[in-house]
Amino acid sequence: MRIKFALGALAVLMAAGAVQAQDFKPRIVRFGYGLVEDSNQGRAVRLFAKEVEKATGGKMKVRAIGNAALGSDTQMQQALIGGAQEMMVGSTATLVGIAPQMALWDTPFLINNTREADALLDGPVGDKVRATLEPKGLVGLVYWENGFRNLTNNKNPINRLEDMNGIKLRVMQNNVFLDSFKALGANAVPLPFSELFTALETKAVDGQENPYNTVVSSKFYEVQKYLTVTNHVYSPWIVTVSKKWWDGLSKAEQKVLMDAAKTARDFERKDTRDEAAKALADLKSKGMQVNELPAAEATRMREKLTQVHASVANAVGQDLWKQTQDELAKIRAA
Ligand code: TK8
Known part of the structure; x- marks a missing residue:
């Protein structure tokens, strides 16, 4: 009885072993990201690494490399396209040129809230946008949360729209952001994130905009005095893979990466939201002066910013724009 069981178990193990040996090759995955290790991004990449190693019995090893040590978001994107790096997570905004x-x-x-964000990004619209990367040499696996963006600066508190006048504001390297902040009267300067802290420290720029989490993890509170709650846009991050490398993987390996990216996504969104809920109090205690825009001024800002909607619709195509509005209406009604 005992021997029979042991033999049976052995046969199962051998069969599983055979499948595994064939499906998973020893591989090193260089996974780059822009924020520091102690950030929502870093924590999620480390979880991803653990999941992949577990699922492949240690065959696939993920090297999590943060702090833009492999380059800025745009540099890493090019490395993925060329096949010099396997994976990254970063902004979608710097992919617009591609x-x-x-x-x-x-x-x-x-997007007004995280429920809308998750439903839109994980639904057909998110899938459609993600799929546009493949012909360009990138495979977009899933979206993670960067978050709702808010303004910080070192010049003056933003109480009215006019307070934006002449503020030298770092924006992501992207025309929508450039146009948006020009429309608000700021002097918008596109810069890679990896150069941002130094630019703020040396006063090459006066301000920037990012979610609370990043203001905390990147220690922008050390070099920025004023924080204005604007929630002007919800930014996702996207986990991408070099298509050159991806195409050489077995189906089982591809599935492991996709599953791990999803597990890490669910963890990351919760982690980000928990952290964001505490971040404002944290930033105040670190000496930042925080203000909410008076409702009338928030409306004025919103009106200025929604002026760029027509040009976004043009850039992404009217069909996709309409599908997005329809999808959002459905999500809001649900
Ligand atoms: C990190 C960036 C960052 C983004 C930005 O590499 O550039 O401001 O919000 O999260 O992707």
């Missing part, structure tokens, strides 16, 4: 439909996610005030 896949114009990504500009959809830069639309100010498109």
Whole structure:
């Protein structure tokens, strides 16, 4: 009885072993990201790494490399396309030059809350935008949360729209962001994220805009005095894979990466939201002066920013724009 069981178990193990040996090759995955290790991005990449190693019995090893040590978002994107790096997570905004439909996610005030964000990004619209990367040499696996963006600066508190006048504001390297902040009267300067802290520290720029989490993890509170709650846009991150490398993987390996990216996504969104809920109090205690815009001024800002909607619709195509509005209406009614 005992021997029979042991033999049976052995046969099962051998069969599983045979499948595994064939499906998973020893591989090193260089996975780059822009934020520091102690950030929502870093924590999620480390979870992803663990999941992949577990699922492949240690065959696939993920090297999580943060702090833009492999380059800025745009440099890493090019490395993925060329096949010099396997994976990354970063902004969708810097992908617009490669896949114009990504500009959809830069639309100010498109998404009102995280429920809408998850449903839109994980639904047919998110899938359609993601798919536009493949012909460009990138495979977009899933969206993670960067978050709702808010303004910080070192010049003066923003209480009225006019307070934006002449503020030298770093924006992501993307026309929608450039146009949006020009429309608000700021002097918008596109810069890679990896150069941002130094630019703020040396006062090459006066301000920037990013979710609370990043203001905390990147220690922008050390070099920025004022924070204005604007929630002007919800930014996703996207986990991407070099298509050159992806195409050489077995179906089982591809599935492991996709599953791990999803598990890490669910963890990351919760982690980001928990952290964001505490971040404002944290930033105040670190000495930042925080203000909410008076409602009338928020409306004025919103009106200025929604002026860029027509050009986003043009850039991404009217069909996709309409599908997005329809999808959002459905999500809001649900
Ligand atoms: C990190 C960036 C960052 C983004 C930005 O590499 O550039 O401001 O919000 O999260 O992707």
